[in-house]
Amino acid sequence: MNMHATGFIDTARWAGKAYISDWQASSAGTIDVSDPSNGNILASVGLCGPTDIARAAKEAKDAQKAWAKALASERAAILNKAADLLEQNGDELASWIIRETGSIHAKAMIEIEHGALFIRHAASLATQPMGIFLSGMDERTNYARRVPHGVVGVISPFNFPLVLSVRSIAAALALGNSVVHKPDPRTPISGGIIIARIFEEAGLPRGVLHVVPGGADAGEALCSDPNVAMISFTGSAGGGAKVGEICGRHLKRVQLELGGKNALIILDDADLDIAASNAAWGTFLHQGQICMATGLILVDERIEQDLTERLVAKANRLPAGDPSTGQVALGPIISDAQVQNIQKIVDDAVAKGAKLLAGGTHDRRFYAATVLSGVKPGMLAFEEEIFGPVACIASFKSDSEAVELANSSDYGLAAGVISGNMARAMAIGDQLNVGQLHINDQTVNGGPYAPFGGRGKSGNGTRVGGPADIEEFTQWQWVSVKPTATPYPF
Known part of the structure; x- marks a missing residue:
């Protein structure tokens, strides 16, 4: 049944489980993961429902403040180590991508290569300047700084599951957010287990990342959970419209990367x-x-x-x-x-x-x-x-x-x-x-250094990658400082 009983992936560690602070059983049972070429069962993972989402979001919120206070260089070091692990185990991990997603070998290796590049780009964001001084109307000092949202929910698709998950996860983590990630239930290994394993081995603190494979009910719970501040969604226009509607109802920031013609x-x-x-x-x-x-x-x-x-x-x-x-x-x-x-x-x-x-x-x-x-x-x-x-x-x-x-x-x-x-x-x-x-090129292009996204039914004008990551995964906070408090006329 399992492709690799041992190795970096080590199915014994996670078979039938989800990653909610660590590897454990989920409330909705398990789901089999099959090879689309022949229907063979590759492994089983924990299937998560709303109860698991609520728990993961609460634990992510509890862990986020300490993670945001960690030195930027410490966050960057953990991300760079995760990228190293992805590259070092690339052949083993690519074999899962081939079997689970129906990818040819070259496409699977593109996911490994680009996935590592996205993580390294995110690591570089952690140490970027995060504020500016502002003009004022009196003697106080004014500045604006970028601060993390808190908990970011990530929902990713089946087609490039590793890259289209890690591009949001890594940027959110680098900038001080914690993450609850729901990969497509058809590709939870390439889109989730691999990512949990590289960050687990890289030393990411407990509770900062959760991987919760699930269906539409889990996605809806993630979009409506009060502990989740932002959703980053990649998928169909129809799915994105539903995500946007729920997030709008709950006044959440939402980033939508949808389809294209x-x-x-x-x-x-x-x-x-x-x-x-x-x-x-x-x-x-x-x-x-x-x-x-x-x-x-x-x-x-x-x-x-x-x-x-x-x-x-x-x-x-x-x-x-x-x-x-x-x-x-x-x-x-x-x-x-x-x-x-x-x-x-x-x-x-x-x-x-x-x-x-x-x-x-x-x-x-x-x-x-x-x-x-x-x-x-x-x-x-x-x-x-x-x-x-x-x-x-x-x-x-x-x-x-x-x-x-x-x-x-x-x-x-x-x-x-x-x-x-x-x-x-x-x-x-x-x-x-x-x-x-x-x-003078065709339409399939992507990478960590460019702001990626679309307009119309292709998205809501948001972008992932390059200079857009800081804009998307943080928000402005205005700070004014007076040397001492002063009286007002009232």
């Missing part, structure tokens, strides 16, 4: 081989199960046929199968329901006049790399986030039409523009309503 605009002066390579990578990486995936390929009609032929050839050379074999480019889709949703979108496009030029079929959860041409507004493939390996090609006649098509989406996460003329590409990019713009 990301356009890659390919101009007629682009190198077609390079452009096709970019389109394939942005569309098919991790089976398209990425919020930044290239969801719409907008191609100048003068090069549409040539670009489409190249993309079809690439799709036909990308085998789908069990990534643990190392012989595939695409792994499984996360669930049967998601496979059915992908098929529904493809069938809708064909029924409405799009041409299916590659793929469009699946063997169990292995969905073939798919290419649709002639995709138009009114088709689900044009308007909806697919979260599957489906290249949706639409043509345009002019640069202004390309902008209009890209901006017609309700989402606003990422966009790319590929052209032999950088000035022309940037002129188009400047008109796109997105949080992330990539000139």
Whole structure:
């Protein structure tokens, strides 16, 4: 049943348990974690419900003040040690990511590498200046300082569970918050157990981090718990809307990083081989199960046929199968329901006049790399986030039409523009309503040093990463100091 009885992960330590200050049984029983490639059970973890959330939030609040008072250098040292442990055990940990999430090896190693980078970036935040002096109207001294919120709740998705969890957890911890983290119950090991283990071994004080795998009831409890000051959520637009509603009702700060229908605009002066390579990578990486995936390929009609032929050839050379074999480019889709949703979108496009030029079929959860041409507004493939390996090609006649098509989406996460003329590409990019713009690159880009997030249905204008972390995970406090108290007229 278990992949590793010993080793850094050491299933005996946590099997059937959650991390509420330490490894212990949870109130809602256990949940089996399965390999989406074959359904094999990998391990079981503790399933947490509202009772566990309340307990974790209370213990996190009790531990937070001492953690915030720790020297910034001490917090940074613990985070850097956690990053070291992630890297040192990368091969073992990547094997869990491959099995649990259906990742190919290269994608799993990206999670290890980027996860460590996010933690090291967070460590650097701990020692940044956290205040400014202010002008005043009298003799007092005025300054403003950034202070932690208190307890931060983190809710993360299944697709890049390690990176999309640790980017918020590490920043929150570095800046003096404690954290209650609810990973997706389908990927609680990659998105939770690994993180608990590296911080446990790095010496994080008891009670500062809790990992509580659970379902919607646990997420709702986290959003409404009075001991939780902020929620950082990564997931679907529908899920984000519910989180935002609950947090608004309880007057909590909320950071939402949601989905995208990301356009890659390919101009007629682009190198077609390079452009096709970019389109394939942005569309098919991790089976398209990425919020930044290239969801719409907008191609100048003068090069549409040539670009489409190249993309079809690439799709036909990308085998789908069990990534643990190392012989595939695409792994499984996360669930049967998601496979059915992908098929529904493809069938809708064909029924409405799009041409299916590659793929469009699946063997169990292995969905073939798919290419649709002639995709138009009114088709689900044009308007909806697919979260599957489906290249949706639409043509345009002019640069202004390309902008209009890209901006017609309700989402606003990422966009790319590929052209032999950088000035022309940037002129188009400047008109796109997105949080992330990539000139001469595809849409799947991320890292610890850039403010990551979107607008519209892609988020609430908040950002994670780079200079945005201090802004998100702390708040201003104004302090005024008089040498002595003075009388007032009353």
